[in-house]
Amino acid sequence: MKIDYLHDSLDRGRQSLVTSWARPLRTPSHTQTMDDLYLAMEDGDIFFVEVNSEAPNLVELMNKAGHLDCAIGSAFAALDYGLERNDLVIAGGEMSSGGIYLLKIEPSSPVSSNLGMEDEPKLGETVANWSPVFDFDLINPSAQGHTQGRAVRDRMYACTGRGEHGAIAEIRYGIQGLIQSAADYMPGIRNIWVLPGSEGTGFFLLCSFPDRSTLCFMSEAGEWEDVSESEFLDMSQTTLAAAVIGEKSVQITPRAINVNLLKEKNLSRNRAQAGDITMLDTGNGGANGDMKELKPMWSRQCASGDLIVAAAIQDAYLVIAVRSGVCIKMTLAIVSLEVDIEVNFLKQIGLHIELQDDPSFVSIIKLDGQFLAVVGTREATIQFYLIDPLNGLIPTLEQSMLRDIETEATMIQRDLFICESSVPVMSVISTQLLCGLRNGTLIMFNATISSGYLQLERKNEIQFGPIPVQVLPHVQREDLALVLAGPELYRFKLTGGEVTVSQIVFEGATIEPALVAVSQVDYFPSPEAYIICATKDQIFMAEIGHSENVCVRRLPLSETPRRLIYYKPLNIFIVAISKAAPMEPVRGSNFESRKRGSSASLCFLNPRT
16 A cells, blocks of 8 residues: 655655654554554655554555654654553654654544644654754854843854755754744733633733733633733733732732732623634724723722832732822832722731832842842942831841942943842852843842841842843742843853853744743743743743753755855855755656756845844
8 A cells, every 4th residue: 555645745846755664652452453653754744554454454544644844864763652542753853953742643534644633743842963964154143232242142053954944053052942822912012920810721911011001811722812901900001010919910000009800701701792802903992892891809099199100019018119299108018808898908017118219120029038128229229128017118228239449430320230120049058139230230149138137248240231131030949030131031040159041042933032021920830831921023932941952943944055154244144055946757757757856046044033
């Protein structure tokens, strides 16, 4: 019996060859009369064959099991994964990155060449194999504001793959970030917060813009949907801070503190009334404007003329800085959501603290079991206040971000040393405080706290470039922190008394994402592994690896690359590629006898896109 893959391969201009086969391990009861095997084609197609020794036709099933995004050579194996009829296949790749894929095979059916599976093969892990490499180069492409930084960012580019899998591969060493799902979105996002749905069928993403907020929902299937019109929270104002307390979501805007329970079933009711809400739909009219409004469950409005300029939420504690006329007052409160009376959900603790100016940021951190409020000032310092459950905020320490010896130039450029964020990382033997500055510097302090007294010792600093640095706490691990330096994301890990820095390299997109905001998903089965990122006009979810390895970003050519050269003045690659010409039947021969030709050409490629 012959597998009819010839017509499909001819449509692509060449006949694909069988390069390998594998027999997955089955149970003894199955192998008494049955035998399964996979045929791997060089173009990435996988065929599943099921043989029955007692059947009249011998072959019970012959299906196309899927298509792997790699050129398959002799390195190919299959394993029964133990999940009903699912199998795990491993393709080493040939001159390209292979991978470990999960194939979902349907029960036996009549012989067919159709795809016998519910979904395409799911990539579990990348297996790198670029041999042989015809050419490679090591360059430092100019990129978004990094050229003036101290960090060297050379990258290796290589000619990999052949035929439709041909590409220029950007090979780097870091932590892999595999993009799982993405959606186009409105530009201008400043910050994002992940808020879980109360029914556990997905999560809500609250996005803050300069003059408004938006809310979108991501289902378990990875589908994004804009639900801003549902009015779970206040979308008319920018969001300063948001968090989940118990099952309820808390939002702080310049005018109010809002609390609501985000229920997915309310979305279903709204869809029935107003139709589906699609991404990028921001209009207020039409059917969406007639939806039943779901106002916040509780809301505490600011007094007339007052404005919240900064806020932070941690556990049940809330710290807000309010501008009232020319005065800036910072207040500690506790959010109590167990009561049934709306006016009592927010309770102030102690007296307010007078600030000299609007803070650059406000956050709540935890050191040695003690909560502290951290405030960035316009004088390039950070102030620490002990959070006392009875007495409120108690001033503890003020630390300058300037070096011990201040030059005249440093004093003039004091604004560049304003701290934008501060997060601690802790190991068994030490604690360090990471402070991200406006001028692209990250400063590390050794931190100790005893009897309510905090001491900081300046240890080290890293200069990323002329870009603001944002430090984000890890949702579960105290020894980790995420650092957003301009468009790039890094992971800081404290081991013993030393910090190691690893860049997160995103795969799954031909254009390297330039990030503007990041948030972690802290309630998935592997909470530390998923993050939500926003770029200029897109949001996406990515799965983050646990350790450093070789990461690859492919710039597809769909032809075989042979040589490359980097032209620095234009920041482009000039790539020599060979192309297989369509095959034509040889006159006087049968259908399968064909003549193959090839051609060569030059391709101009921007390594940043």
